[in-house]
Amino acid sequence: MRDFQVKKMFESIAFSYDFQNSFLSLGRDIQWRRALAKSIHFKSGSLVLDLATGTAEVAVEICRRHAQARVMGLDFSPGMLAIGQKKIRARGLESRVRLLVGDGRGIPFRSGSFDVITMAFGIRNIKERDIVLSEAGRVLKKKGEFFIMEFGRPERSLPGCLYGIYFNRILAPLGNRLSQTDYAYSYLVRSICEFPSDAEFLDEIAAAGFNHTEVKKLTFGIAKIYSGIKDSS
Numbered sequence: 223m224r225d226f227q228v229k230k231m232f233e234s235i236a237f238s239y240d241f242q243n244s245f246l247s248l249g250r251d252i253q254w255r256r257a258l259a260k261s262i263h264f265k266s267g268s269l270v271l272d273l274a275t276g277t278a279e280v281a282v283e284i285c286r287r288h289a290q291a292r293v294m295g296l297d298f299s300p301g302m303l304a305i306g307q308k309k310i311r312a313r314g315l316e317s318r319v320r321l322l323v324g325d326g327r328g329i330p331f332r333s334g335s336f337d338v339i340t341m342a343f344g345i346r347n348i349k350e351r352d353i354v355l356s357e358a359g360r361v362l363k364k365k366g367e368f369f370i371m372e373f374g375r376p377e378r379s380l381p382g383c384l385y386g387i388y389f390n391r392i393l394a395p396l397g398n399r400l401s402q403t404d405y406a407y408s409y410l411v412r413s414i415c416e417f418p419s420d421a422e423f424l425d426e427i428a429a430a431g432f433n434h435t436e437v438k439k440l441t442f443g444i445a446k447i448y449s450g451i452k453d454s455s
């Protein structure tokens with residue numbers, strides 16, 4: 223899908239995005255975002271950039287977990303951010319979370335602005351991954367942490383086979399119906415299948431200037447957290 227089509231898709235499913243996520247993952251998405259927030263080695267006064275923040279679920283979770291956290295959420299879909307903004311207001315987080323319309327391929331901040339960057343379920347939607355990774359490296363401070371969460375393909379194990387049945391036969395038709403589109407979740411399944419292997423993606427992260435790259439599997443590899451630390455040189 224071209225980027226304007228991706229944007230249009232998120233604009234059209236924003237109204238029910240949070241519900242679809244929780245329903246289709248049987249609530250696991252909440253645990254996955256908790257694991258992401260828990261992975262951050264937070265220092266007092268740290269500033270976090272949440273790329274592809276969508277409805278600000280990760281930003282809210284980071285604030286819940288880290289009392290001193292301040293988060294800047296960036297996303298190119300105003301519709302997704304509008305839902306996120308309501309959430310921020312409802313939770314009284316206006317002084318800690320700011321949401322901004324912007325593109326991950328050209329992050330509108332100066333070099334070395336952030337201590338931590340998170341990006342959940344966003345990178346898969348962007349063809350120019352190398353640009354996003356290098357932009358993240360640019361706006362991170364030296365030794366800053368970068369965490370990327372993505373879905374994995376079903377693995378060869380018993381839980382993997384069961385997930386495979388759901389992934390291959392149920393997820394797309396059910397998700398399309400819930401999102402009132404005939405393509406959003408077919409695209410989701412296709413984009414997960416097209417995403418690089420763990421080793422390839424870790425190489426891409428390293429090529430963008432990150433050290434200590436690693437991947438952590440969640441729920442039998444249905445979700446994964448890739449991470450790296452910005453090279454100090």
Ligand SMILES: C[S@@+](CC[C@H](N)C(=O)[O-])C[C@H]1O[C@@H](n2cnc3c(N)ncnc32)[C@H](O)[C@@H]1O
Pocket residue numbers: 225228229232273274275276277278279280296297298299302324325326327341342343344347348
């Ligand atoms: C699957 S949603 C993930 C939202 C959120 N991070 C979460 O955990 O639910 C993907 C988000 O990526 C955003 N996105 C896709 N391409 C983008 C780009 N080039 N720049 C900024 N945001 C982008 C979409 O608008 C959408 O909100």
